[in-house]
Amino acid sequence: MTIIIALSHDEGVTIGCDGLAASGGEVFSHKVRKWFQNKSGLWIGLSGAWEAKGILESIDQIKPWEYCGALRNELQEVEHWHPSQQDGEIPWWDINLLLCDGFAVWEATGALLPIQIDHGEFSAIGSGHKFGLGAMCEASTYIASPEGIVSKGLEAAMHYDPNCGGVPWFRTITREAPGE
Helix, strand or coil, X not given: XXXXXXXXXXXXXXXXXXXXXXXXXXXXXXXXXXXXXXXXXXXXXXXXXXXXXXXXXXXXXXXXXXXXXXHHHHHHHCHHHCCECCCCCCCECCCEEEEECXXXXXXXXXXXXXXXXXXXXXXXXXXXXXXXXXXHHHHCCCCCCHHXXXXXXXXXXXXXXXXXXXXXXXXXXXXXXXXX
16 A cells, blocks of 8 residues: 655646555565656656556656556556456556656546646545645645645655555656647
């Protein structure tokens, strides 16, 4: 379980995550960085299905729609990654992503269809997402810096969700706006 958060602002996007890696009650690490970058520069925050990280990193797309389309195609080719699907429904994987190009944030859950998060809005995925979102919303009333707001979101999720923990990580990603 995890907390992965992002906040777009005028200077870029501040991203963060907890550092706990655990499965079945066994802790593997307290310093896992759950955000990583593909070859095109797209930042990917991963919640669930950590064994798919190699596939996620290998897709060389910067645009979220193209990235998610390529990811769906790749996952359908891997034998143990067949999606859940009922007749008449779209495929559904046990993967939740936040995507960031330094200017905007997209959320892509099980169907891997990215939805752009409005500029200045908070975004979070993982088991601690409600604690993180609530804390960021409250912190934004008295903290001006995006890093401070994201830090409070991580702190709350790690305090109140027993499945979040380890060493928190965050940074601000910048990139020129499209057309500039």
